[in-house]
Amino acid sequence: MRKALRAIALSAALTGLAVNFGGGTxxxxxxxxxxxxxxxxxxxxVVTADGVDIAYVELGEAPExxxxxxxxxxxxxxxxxxxWSLVAPVLRKELPGRRILAFDLRGHGASDAPSCCYGxxxxxxxxxxxxxxxxIKRADVVGHSLGxxxxxxxxxxxxxxxxxxxxxxxxxSSPPEATAWLWDNVPALPEQxxxxxxxxxxxxxxxxxxxxxxxxxxxxxSAAVPHHVWMGVxxxxxxxxxxxxxxxxxxxxxxxxxxxxxxxxxxxxxxxRKTLPKAEFHQFTGLGHNFFWEQPEQAGEIxxxxxxx
Numbered sequence: 001m002r003k004a005l006r007a008i009a010l011s012a013a014l015t016g017l018a019v020n021f022g023g024g025t026x027x028x029x030x031x032x033x034x035x036x037x038x039x040x041x042x043x044x045x046v047v048t049a050d051g052v053d054i055a056y057v058e059l060g061e062a063p064e065x066x067x068x069x070x071x072x073x074x075x076x077x078x079x080x081x082x083x084w085s086l087v088a089p090v091l092r093k094e095l096p097g098r099r100i101l102a103f104d105l106r107g108h109g110a111s112d113a114p115s116c117c118y119g120x121x122x123x124x125x126x127x128x129x130x131x132x133x134x135x136i137k138r139a140d141v142v143g144h145s146l147g148x149x150x151x152x153x154x155x156x157x158x159x160x161x162x163x164x165x166x167x168x169x170x171x172x173s174s175p176p177e178a179t180a181w182l183w184d185n186v187p188a189l190p191e192q193x194x195x196x197x198x199x200x201x202x203x204x205x206x207x208x209x210x211x212x213x214x215x216x217x218x219x220x221x222s223a224a225v226p227h228h229v230w231m232g233v234x235x236x237x238x239x240x241x242x243x244x245x246x247x248x249x250x251x252x253x254x255x256x257x258x259x260x261x262x263x264x265x266x267x268x269x270x271x272x273r274k275t276l277p278k279a280e281f282h283q284f285t286g287l288g289h290n291f292f293w294e295q296p297e298q299a300g301e302i303x304x305x306x307x308x309x
Contacts, residue, residue, distance in 0.1 A: 030092055031058045036217050039082050043110050048129030055110035056130070057081045059088040060100030069163050070136050071095065071307065073102040074127065076145030076169070077233050078203075078222040080109030083144060086214060087292050090300025095307060101134075103127060105150070107229030109221065118232030119240065120146065124153035128161060140307050142166040145263070145289065146233060149242060155253075156245040165249070166303050168256040169289045171268035172243040172275055178263045179238055186230050193223035207260045207288045214293070246275045253279040254306045256299065258287035280306065 034042035034057065043055045060071065071091065075083035081102035091100055104111040105123050116122075127150065131139065140163050143151030148170035155162040174182075185199055193200060200219050253276055257269050273281060282302050284291040292299035 030061045030096075033059060033088060033092070034085075036082070036085065036213050039085065039217065040110070043081070043104070045110070046130050046133045048126060048133055050125075050129055052106055052114065052126055052129065053112040054106070054126055054130045055081070055104040057102045058100070059084065059102055060092050060095070060098050063099055065097075066099035067097040068095075070099040070101060070139045072127065072131070072136075072139045072141045073100065074123075074141065074143040074147030074150050075102070075105065075108070076147050077237075078108065078225045078230065079144070079147075079218065080104045080221055082109070082214070082217060082221065083293075086211065086296040087300045087303070090297055091304055094301060094304030103130060105147070107232065108225060113226050113229055115228060116232065117236070118229060119236030120149040120153045120242065121157075123150040124157065127154055128158050131161065137161070138163055140164045140166075142168070142303060142307075143170070144168040144292070145170065146237070149237075149240070152242050152249065153245065155251045156242075156248040159248065159250045162251045164253075164307055164309075165251045166254045166256065166306060167279075168292060168299075169258065169261055169264060170255065170272065171264040172246070172271055173241040173268075174237040175263070175265065175268055177265075182234050183238075186234050189227060189230060191227055195219040195223040197223075204290075205262075205288075206290055206294055207258075207286060208294045210290065210293045243271070243275045249276070252306075252309075254282065254303075255279050256282045256284070256291070256302065258284040258289060258291035258294075260286060260288045261291075263289050 042057045045053055045055050047053050060066065073084045075081060081104050084102040106126050107113040107118060138161055141151045141154060148167040151165050151167060155165050200223055204215055204219055255272055255276065284295065287294045
């Protein structure tokens with residue numbers, strides 16, 4: 001009998017099947033996690049019905065063997081799917097068998113960069129289109145910053161597509177101080193931004209240490225984002241207030257925030273608590289806007305626990 005079970009398990013591993021032996025499911029090996037140098041080669045592409053090419057990276061169980069709802073990860077302003085590389089090992093360990101996809105929003109990473117449009121409404125429409133093309137009907141969605149605003153739009157306008165949402169480093173609108181700093185800097189950025197310039201180092205500053213290998217790649221890819229994308233997002237965020245859509249969000253929600261967030265301060269979180277009164281709220285003491293880069297293990301465990309419920 002043991003020989004037979006070993007043979008079945010071996011066959012499953014070779015063919016990519018999940019096998020249940022009565023005491024639980026033994027999953028085939030998940031897709032290989034790319035390192036920082038190999039991230040570009042790991043990107044895949046899907047084209048929406050509107051013709052927008054969206055890049056993504058598979059970070060969990062292979063799609064043909066995955067169980068449960070997929071998990072969609074959406075990055076922030078001028079980041080890309082790499083933004084989730086530090087927390088991905090925690091998510092796949094804590095949520096075995098789940099398919100995990102990190103997308104590049106339009107204009108970011110390896111996705112198309114059309115001349116228009118870069119508000120969370122358009123970005124959410126792209127994500128819905130990508131899910132359609134991938135035949136994903138329903139998913140858990142985790143967003144960061146601009147990606148959180150996009151997640152909120154998706155949950156409010158496509159409630160049947162969204163099971164649970166995690167909003168990391170989010171605000172219902174861009175605070176005046178953050179907006180003013182961006183307007184003071186972004187319009188004057190050159191077409192070819194130096195990834196090691198003071199602006200880029202300030203843009204990616206964190207209260208506590210973050211992997212320099214990761215940050216070097218992140219700054220280089222952010223610096224390569226076209227100027228019209230920087231401006232398109234900034235213009236959209238300047239007039240944005242998605243709080244009026246909040247009552248349409250049906251999905252259970254968790255809000256994660258670092259109390260040293262230089263963009264979204266405590267007053268934005270007070271408004272969020274009133275806007276989404278049923279949401280869970282998790283504060284990361286001493287961490288900043290990119291808290292899940294600073295403490296990926298802690299952040300990943302909280303996200304995983306919420307998505308397991």
